[in-house]
Amino acid sequence: MNDVAPFADASFWRKVWGIDCLPKIKFFLWNFFAYMIPVNSLLKLYNPDVDVICPLCHCHEETVLHLFIKCPVAKHIWFGVSLLHLVSSDLDWIDDYFLFWHNPELGDSPFNVSWPSIGAIITWCIWKLRCDVIFRNASIDLNRVILDTKRIFNTYISPQNRPVVVLSDVKIPVAEVDHFMFVDGSFKDFNMGLGVIWCDVVGNVRSSRSDYGLIPDAVGAEAAALILAISWAEEMNLSIVIFVSDCLQLVHFINGVSSNIAWRSSDLLEQCRSLISSSVSFKIMYIKRVKNLLADRLARRPKKHSITGLWVSFSSFLNSLIRKENLNDVCTSLIS
Numbered sequence: 001m002n003d004v005a006p007f008a009d010a011s012f013w014r015k016v017w018g019i020d021c022l023p024k025i026k027f028f029l030w031n032f033f034a035y036m037i038p039v040n041s042l043l044k045l046y047n048p049d050v051d052v053i054c055p056l057c058h059c060h061e062e063t064v065l066h067l068f069i070k071c072p073v074a075k076h077i078w079f080g081v082s083l084l085h086l087v088s089s090d091l092d093w094i095d096d097y098f099l100f101w102h103n104p105e106l107g108d109s110p111f112n113v114s115w116p117s118i119g120a121i122i123t124w125c126i127w128k129l130r131c132d133v134i135f136r137n138a139s140i141d142l143n144r145v146i147l148d149t150k151r152i153f154n155t156y157i158s159p160q161n162r163p164v165v166v167l168s169d170v171k172i173p174v175a176e177v178d179h180f181m182f183v184d185g186s187f188k189d190f191n192m193g194l195g196v197i198w199c200d201v202v203g204n205v206r207s208s209r210s211d212y213g214l215i216p217d218a219v220g221a222e223a224a225a226l227i228l229a230i231s232w233a234e235e236m237n238l239s240i241v242i243f244v245s246d247c248l249q250l251v252h253f254i255n256g257v258s259s260n261i262a263w264r265s266s267d268l269l270e271q272c273r274s275l276i277s278s279s280v281s282f283k284i285m286y287i288k289r290v291k292n293l294l295a296d297r298l299a300r301r302p303k304k305h306s307i308t309g310l311w312v313s314f315s316s317f318l319n320s321l322i323r324k325e326n327l328n329d330v331c332t333s334l335i336s
Contacts, residue, residue, distance in 0.1 A: 012095070015102065020113040022267050025124045032064070032123065033095055039064055055133050056140065064094050067130060068123045073140065077126060080146035081153070086119050111153060118153070125149045151274045171336035172285070177201055178240040180331055181229045182287075184295035185221030185247075186303045190214050192221035193303025195295045196229040203331035210309045212302035220265035222247035223272050225299065230275045230282065239281045244334070246289040246296075254284050291330050 016029050031037055040062040043050040054062040056073040068074055069087050078084045085106075091097055100106075101116040109115050129145050132138040178201060186193040192215040197208045211228055215221045226243060233241045245251055253261055254273045261269050276282050289296065302308065 012099075015098070015116065019117040019120055021117050021120050021124075022270060024267060025120055028124055028127065029120050033098070037064060037127070039067055056130060065092075068094065068126055069097060073129075073142070074126050076142055077129075077145055077149065078122060080142065081122065081149050083118065083122065086115065086122075121152050122149060125152070151278045152271075172242060172334060174201060174335045176240065177242045177335060179206075179233070179238050180242050180244055180334070181233060182244045182292055182295040182327075183222075183225040183229045184245070184292055184299045185215075185218070185223070185225035186296065186299035187215060187218040187221040188303065190216065191303050192224060193299040193301065194221070194225040194228050195298030195300075195302075196225060196232060197295050197298060197327070198229075198232070199327055199331060201331065201335065203326070203328035205327060208298060208309075210298050210302040210307065212306050212308065216264040217262060219247065219249055219262065220268050221299075222250045223265055223268035225295075226250065226272050226284070227268065227275065230272075233282070241282050242334075243276075243282065243284045244287045244292065245284060246287055246292040248286050251284055251286040285334070287330075287334070291333075294327065 012033075016033060017026060019026065019029070021029075035042070040050055040052045040054070042064075044052050052061045054060050054066060054071055056067070057071050060066050060071070075084070075087075078087050086101060087097060089097070089100055091100065098116060098119065101114075101119045106115050109118060111118060125145060125148060129138075129140065133140060180199050180201065180203070182197040182199070184195045186195070192213055194211045194213075195208070196210070197205060199205045209228065209232060213224070215224060222245060226245060229243055249261065250269065250272065251257075253269050254276050276284055
């Protein structure tokens with residue numbers, strides 16, 4: 001990092017906090033330039049036993065400049081998103097690159113946000129990869145990282161009209177759906193439960209899934225359930241999936257009808273919109289809660305008992321309810 005700098009420079013910090021990004025990325029960038037990002041070379045100053053080698057390339061000392069700019073893995077990510085020109089200059093300090101992204105000679109950004117915001121997003125994604133490798137023993141899947149980064153970019157592209165708000169009184173042509181995924185998030189006292197039910201177009205249940213965790217609000221729980229469903233659909237390479245939610249605020253936000261959301265759940269809702277908009281095979285529709293009781297019941301149980309489950313069909317605790325709530329009738333009512 002530049003020894004001279006940004007700390008006393010109020011204009012620099014205005015640039016940092018002025019980028020158009022999610023709040024968590026702004027906070028990350030503040031840590032970034034405040035010498036609080038715990039790269040190995042910095043940790044070595046406090047603990048001589050720390051291995052300073054970069055956990056991504058295993059070839060060089062991990063400094064901030066190396067990890068985000070010079071590391072071959074980082075270079076591959078910048079190249080993979082077609083933005084290598086943002087780090088191609090031979091500069092000495094990481095804050096010099098940030099100031100370079102403000103250079104008018106770079107031209108206009110193709111996104112609705114400026115180059116500094118785009119550069120901040122990529123550094124955030126590199127940091128996430130680094131933490132996954134260290135703390136989760138994750139393998140480095142560069143194609144996945146590049147795809148996830150591009151999905152975040154999609155958040156900043158002008159909304160397309162492709163996703164259509166489908167209310168409960170509107171039916172979907174049968175040719176436009178192969179799978180339904182009913183999703184629901186249950187919330188109480190910062191605890192959440194997630195429920196996802198996967199069925200075919202006529203309502204035959206293929207599998208169901210649940211999970212639990214902590215979340216600050218109810219809409220965040222609904223968004224987390226949708227993210228779980230989307231990830232599951234991607235894992236199974238499902239095509240033409242309609243995600244069904246009883247959270248109208250979530251559906252309206254994803255489809256661009258409304259942008260009025262609480263800041264606590266903004267990150268998750270932005271992620272949902274990015275995931276849906278980046279796939280031509282995924283759409284989301286609204287359904288009344290009375291028709292989503294199975295997913296609701298599935299979500300309540302992991303919230304209460306802190307369990308994660310994946311069932312070929314239904315868990316046994318849903319057997320009594322399935323007799324009353326027939327998904328075949330629900331799915332039939334959704335298609336034309």
